[in-house]
Amino acid sequence: MVGAAAKTVPMQQTRKHPVIIGIVGDSGAGKSTMAAGLAEVLGIERTLIICMDDYIKHDRRRRAELGVTAHNPAGNHIDILEQHVGLLRDGQPILKPVYNHQGGTLEPPEYVVPRQFIILEGLLGYSTPSLRDAYDLKIFLDPREQLRLRWKFQRDTTQGGYTVEQVMASLDRLNRDSVSNVLPQRGYADLVVNFYPPDDKPDEIASPLNVRHLLRPTLPQIDLTTLLELSPPRGLEMELARDVDGRPADALHIYGEIVGADSAAIEAHLWRSVANGSRDPSQPFPRLGAFCDGRSTVQHSPSLALSQLLLTQYLLTAALGTYAN
């Protein structure tokens, strides 16, 4: 795929339907973090983020009574989500349910109109054929399991308001439902994003983390040659990898060590590809590469920023085929 002809769509170009990107992954896999940076690159004002947790059927207390988790389709209004995605894709407004993570309550619905770009992020976004058909690009976030668990603990025990014991107590049940319902959706993704710590810092959970993009054959082809040429050794590397089913697939590694001038040059190149003059990359983009650490302080990750820019380029290239001109 490296060196294949590349063509990207200008962001300001319009088409009849919104461009839709899916971000699916287990709890704490980094979906909201990834979505926030993507929206920053696409333009906050023209991007709608929908968190599929809003389609959870019961409040937290009732879920506990029924013994059903949000990781199970039975615990979600998947049929309403399908309807809503269809409406948004047709440019229609929806009355979206609202799930409040503070306290786990269901709130009054809100009126939502589609925007040029829609990011759908959640646990079960690829669980039905109709949902899978809706996306221009399907991403699955699959950080190394130890890393995901640490991210989840950190988030749940700080912003989530849970105690360590409460998170521990919920893990078995959630993991069982994830193994049955969430993880099998990895197979439907066009691109699998896999953050992992450097070999010499196996317990690292913040920056610098490495990331591998597994590029499936359903992805549009983009030219990575210039990026690889701009990269220093141990910056960006292509590898012929094996997918989980043993099939060969290209994989791009972005190493967390890539900082400073090298990272800035690659970011600038990607900005030129994705924004095509419609954004001014010298402006600050605070959500690009941003994540919250254990003290709820916002930090910057170069490998996350480069991932968000690359995913945007894949999205815009995927959408090109359906543009009117």
Ligand SMILES: Nc1ncnc2c1ncn2[C@@H]1O[C@H](COP(=O)(O)OP(=O)(O)OP(=O)(O)O)[C@@H](O)[C@H]1O
């Ligand atoms: N790329 C990253 N680098 C460093 N830390 C990250 C990254 N992505 C996520 N995190 C950490 O993991 C935590 C969980 O991430 P996030 O809330 O985005 O996950 P999520 O998949 O949306 O979770 P959930 O679906 O359970 O709400 C974040 O608060 C942050 O601390």
Ligand SMILES: O=C(CO)[C@H](O)[C@H](O)COP(=O)(O)O
């Ligand atoms: O992982 C999750 C979403 O990805 C949670 O299971 C879901 O958000 C509901 O959890 P809570 O009861 O903590 O609000």
